[in-house]
Structure formats: structure tokens, C-alpha cells
Amino acid sequence: GHAADESLIQAIRSAADKPGSPWSKLLASPDIMDSGLYKYAIELAATARLRTDENVRVARFWKHLAKSDTKNANVVTPSPSTLNVIDTELQKGERDTVLDDLL
Numbered sequence: 001g002h003a004a005d006e007s008l009i010q011a012i013r014s015a016a017d018k019p020g021s022p023w024s025k026l027l028a029s030p031d032i033m034d035s036g037l038y039k040y041a042i043e044l045a046a047t048a049r050l051r052t053d054e055n056v057r058v059a060r061f062w063k064h065l066a067k068s069d070t071k072n073a074n075v076v077t078p079s080p081s082t083l084n085v086i087d088t089e090l091q092k093g094e095r096d097t098v099l100d101d102l103l
């Protein structure tokens with residue numbers, strides 16, 4: 001009955017707690033935080049976020065420089081003319097959400 005089932009489950013759990021036991025490999029949950037792939041994904045996402053933020057700051061600087069003085073009217077900026085239309089704060093919020101989901 002139930003006592004035999006519970007005894008069997010308890011025996012498997014205690015065998016799974018022993019290091020080196022085949023049961024420990026079968027029942028052990030993977031530690032995602034120790035996974036090199038997980039750490040690499042977090043590092044990659046964080047690096048991408050930093051680079052994107054830096055590129056936005058550089059684009060804003062050059063755009064401001066070009067607009068601040070008429071002698072700079074012909075300065076070629078690294079940003080497209082549609083930069084004003086892009087909602088960078090929304091994009092940054094979306095990036096934050098994705099990274100937070102990974103964490």
C-alpha cells in the first residue's frame with residue numbers, strides 16, 4: 001500500500017542525496033547558475049546593453065553638435081535623421097525586461 005510506496009520513495013531520495021550515486025545524477029536538478037552557458041548569456045546581454053547605450057549617447061552628442069551651430073550644418077553624424085522618431089526609452093525598457101527575465 002501507501003507505506004511501501006513511501007518507503008521506496010524515501011529510499012530513492014536518500015540514495016539521490018549520496019554523492020556519486022547513480023540516483024544523484026538522475027534526480028539532481030541542474031544548477032543553472034553554475035552553467036557556463038548561462039553566465040555567458042548574461043555577460044553577452046549586459047555587454048550588448050552597455051554598447052547600445054554608449055552608441056545612443058555618441059549619436060546624441062554628434063546630433064547636438066551638428067544642430068548647435070550653423071557652421072556644423074554639413075557635419076556627417078553617425079545617427080540617421082529619424083533618430084528623433086525612435087523611442088529609445090521604450091527600447092531600453094524592453095532590454096531591461098529581457099535581461100531581468102534571464103536573471
